[in-house]
Amino acid sequence: MTTKILKPARLDFHDHEFRYQLDQLLAWESVSDDKVQKTVKEIITAVRRLGDKAVVDYTCRFDRLTASSMKELTVGDQQLQDALHAIPDDQRKALETAADRIRSYHKRQIQESWHYKERNGTKLGQKVQPMDRVGLYVPGGQATYPSSVLMNAIPAHVAGVEEIVMVVPTPDGVINNMVLAAAALAGVHKVFTIGGAQAIAALAYGTETIPRVDKIVGPGNIYVATAKREVFGQVGIDMIAGPSEILVVCDGLTDPDWIAMDLFSQAEHDEDAQAILVSDDLEFLHEVEDCMNRLVLELERKDIIKASVNHRGALIHVPNLKAACEVVNHIAPEHVELSVADPEALLPHIRHAGAIFMGRHTAEALGDYCAGPNHVLPTSGTARFSSPLGVYDFQKRSSLIHFSAKGASEMGKVASVLARGESLTAHARSAEFRIKK
C-alpha cells in the first residue's frame, strides 16, 4: 500500500463547527508589504518625472537588458504578424478558433445609448461610449499566457476602444511568440516589451513614447498589483486578482477521474489555488480522493498540486444538493461546476459565482480557453459584488438631460424646495431662473 500524497481537508455540513472550519480554509488576504509599496512609489515618481528614460533604465535593470531607448523596447506590426506565422499551425488555428468564439460571445455584451421623452418634451437618457485608450498588462517569464491576451484585449476591441496598448516584460530578452500572435489576433494596436511598476506608471501617466491610457487591465505580480492600486483614480483598473479557485458540486455520478482532473486544473495554477469538491455521496468523495492520488503522479506540476490540495483543498460532504448550493453561495467561488444530472434545477439557487459550468461535460478548462465567456473572473469571494471582465468594462456612460422650457419650469419648483432644504441657495436660484412667471 502506497502512502497518499494528497490529503485534502474533510468537512461535513452537519458538523457544528462546519462554518468555522470552512471560513478558516477560505481565509486568504493578500500581503501588503510596506517595502514593496515604497519601491513602487519611487518607481512611479521617477517615471512621472523622467518619462522614457526612467522606463528604459528600470527595464534594463530589472529585466537584464541593454536597451538605450524606448525604440528598442517597441514591437512593430510586422513582428506581430511574423509571430502569427512563426507558431505551429495547430496552435495558430486553436488561437483563431478561441478568438472567434470569445469575440462572438462578447459582442452580445455591447451596451447601446438610450433615451426617452416625457410628455412635455423633456428628454432623458444615457450616452454609452467606449474608452479612448486602454492598457493591457501581460506577465512575462514563466507565466506567459496567450489566452489571457485574448481574454483581456478582445472585450476592449469589441467595445470599440481606439487604441489598445499592451505591455509585456521580456526578462533576459526572451519573447513568447504565442503571446505576440495572440496580440495580433486580438486587435492590439501597440506593444512595448516593458513590465513591472514602471510599465504601469508609464501607462497611467504617459511618457514621450508610451501614450497615457484611461484604464489598465491584466494580471501581474505583487509589484504590478501594488502599482495598479497606487494609480487607481488617475486611471481605471480591473479587480486585483487573488489565487484561482474551483468548487465542484457533484451528485456522485460523474466519472471520478474527470472530477479529480477538474480539481487539478485549478490546483496546478499555484500553491495558493483552491480546489473544493462538494457532494452528497460520501463514498464518491473517497473515490475521488483515490483518483486524485493516482492521477497526480502523472502530472508535471505535481508539487504545486500537492501544496495547493494539502493546504487549501477540501472534500465536503453535504446532506443534499440544496445544501451544496448554500455552500456555493457562502464561498462565492470564481468557478463552480455543477456536475450533476440536472444542473438547470440548481441554477436558480446559485446566487454568487464568477462563472457557472453546467453539467458533466462542461470542464472548467474549456472556459479558460475557448468556450467564449471571459476567464478573468472575480476571486476570493468578490463574486458577491463583481462580475467577469466584459465589454461593459471598456464602455462608460454619460447621463443625458434635456429639459423643455415647460419641464424646466415645473421641475425648477421641486428643485428649489429641495435645494433650500439643503441650504444651497445658488442651486435654488439657478433652478428658479427657469421657472416661468
Place this chain on the structure above:
Amino acid sequence: MTTKILKPARLDFHDHEFRYQLDQLLAWESVSDDKVQKTVKEIITAVRRLGDKAVVDYTCRFDRLTASSMKELTVGDQQLQDALHAIPDDQRKALETAADRIRSYHKRQIQESWHYKERNGTKLGQKVQPMDRVGLYVPGGQATYPSSVLMNAIPAHVAGVEEIVMVVPTPDGVINNMVLAAAALAGVHKVFTIGGAQAIAALAYGTETIPRVDKIVGPGNIYVATAKREVFGQVGIDMIAGPSEILVVCDGLTDPDWIAMDLFSQAEHDEDAQAILVSDDLEFLHEVEDCMNRLVLELERKDIIKASVNHRGALIHVPNLKAACEVVNHIAPEHVELSVADPEALLPHIRHAGAIFMGRHTAEALGDYCAGPNHVLPTSGTARFSSPLGVYDFQKRSSLIHFSAKGASEMGKVASVLARGESLTAHARSAEFRIKK
C-alpha cells in the same frame, strides 16, 4: 466703482501655453495622510475584533454621545415613518416627486440575464442578479443631503437588493428628519446612527448587530474615504469622489445671470469646487464676470464661492464651439452644460463627461435633485473611464456555460492545444477527458 471680489482665471484657446495653463488649473490630488491612514487601520482592527462594543465606543467618543449599546444607535421603522410626517408638506411632496422620477429613470437601467444556444446544443450566457446587501454612507452634521439618500438608495432598491443598510452619524445627537424621510421614501431597510471609519468597518466585516454588506456607497470625509479604500476587496465600493465640477459651454446667447448662477451652483459646494465657462464670445465672458460679481453679494455662501472661483474658476475663450468640445473632452468634467441654440449638434463631439445638460433651460441644479438621472457622477477627469452611479452598480453577473457532449468534444481539442502550449497539463487532460473517442 466697486472692487470686483471674483476674479476667475482668463484663458485663451489660442494662447500657446493654453494646455499647460489649463492643466495647472485642473490639477488636484487628494491628500493621502499617513496619520489618517494609521488611525483608520486601528479603528478597523478594533471593530473586527470587538464588534458592536468598538462601534459604540468610537461613536460616543467622536460624536459626543452617551450610548451604551447598538440598540440606542438604531433607528426603528416607526421613527422613519414619523420623520416623513414631521417634515413640512412642500418638502415631503418635493422629495416624493424626486424619488418617483429617480425611480422611473433608473428602472430603464435594469439589466437582464441572457443566453444563446449554438447548433450543437451548447448554451452560453450571463446570469444577472442583484447583490444581497448594500451599505449606504450618509454624512452627518453640516453637509447632510437628503437628495444623496435618494440618489444612492433608489438604484440599489430598483436593482432588487434585499437589504439596504444606511449609516448616518449624529454628532451631539442631532438628527436630520429630512434625511430620515428620504430613507423611508427610498426603500432603506435599516438605519444606524453611526459614522466615520467605524461605520465603514462595521459594514465591511459585520458585527453582532450590523450585518456585513457586499458593497458600500456614498460620500464621506477623509476618514470615511480612507476606510473605504482600506476595505476595498473585502467589499465593493463606489468611486472616491473629488470636488464637484461644472463646465458650461455657452454661445453667448443665454441670459448671463443664468450662467453666473449655474457656475455658482457648483462653486458653493466647497472651496475646492471648480466652475469653468467656455464661450466663443469674448464680450459675453466679460458680461458673465460682471453678473457673477453682482449676484455673489446676495448669496449666503459667498465666501465659499469666492474661494472656489478665485482659486479654481476660469473663463475660457475659444474660437468656435468645436474647440469648446475639445476643451470638454480634455477636462472630462463631472457636469457639462451645453447652453447653446443647438445642443444636439454638439452632442456627437462630447466624448467624456459625467452628465450632459442640454440647452439653456437645463440648469445643472435640476439634475442634482429631480431630473431623474443620478447625481453621483465621476469627478476629477474620471469620466474618461467611469460612469454615473446606477442600477448596474448593484447588479452583478455570472458567466453561464453549458456544453453539450458534442460541443465539449469539439472544444476539448482546441483547449487541449492551447493548454499544452501554456504547459498546463491538468487543464489539457481535463478537457481531453471530454473528447469522444
